Amino acid sequence: DGGITQSPKYLFRKEGQNVTLSCEQNLNHDAMYWYRQDPGQGLRLIYYSQIVNDFQKGDIAEGYSVSREKKESFPLTVTSAQKNPTAFYLCASSIWGYEQYFGPGTRLTVT
């Protein structure tokens, strides 16, 4: 069963802690993406990766970090430097330039 998985679905953290969100895909896509969505808002690109061992900053990369050591995996770390980390985080993958397939998302709450 092909697709993208994100875990966990809900995540709660205390302010000042780093937290890593998981994203795995078995669609054999080279490109992977992380978006942030706030209530009633659109999708804002955090980081993207066109190929293994390479990634680029998106529009709102400050306070976030990523790695792309394997084609299937693109974890996102929300660091304590991110001022407003509470949001819905979506991971996606695609063949570069084609439609994106999204995971179910992780709702992060930081208090």
Add this chain to the structure above:
Amino acid sequence: GQQVMQIPQYQHVQEGEDFTTYCNSSTTLSNIQWYKQRPGGHPVFLIQLVKSGEVKKQKRLTFQFGEAKKNSSLHITATQTTDVGTYFCAGIGGAQKLVFGQGTRLTINP
């Protein structure tokens, strides 16, 4: 940089009424994609338009790509409660990077 604007931000209709959302880009697009996100869910790809002036239909949904490849629209005929959700357009410009519009949130009164 490339910007994609979408209007309206919100639309509330009676079931059976039509609905249209419009998407405008600051630059010429190589193609445009449309996605639907149900409440509490994740965006799901609907369609991609590539050619200038292209029109595609999916049952009650009609998608258009403008002649100048800078605007697009999604029209839903006779809305049903299953159409509820947020509709996003996303355009690919010169940098080959997909840029999403803000989305139009559709709510329907049954």
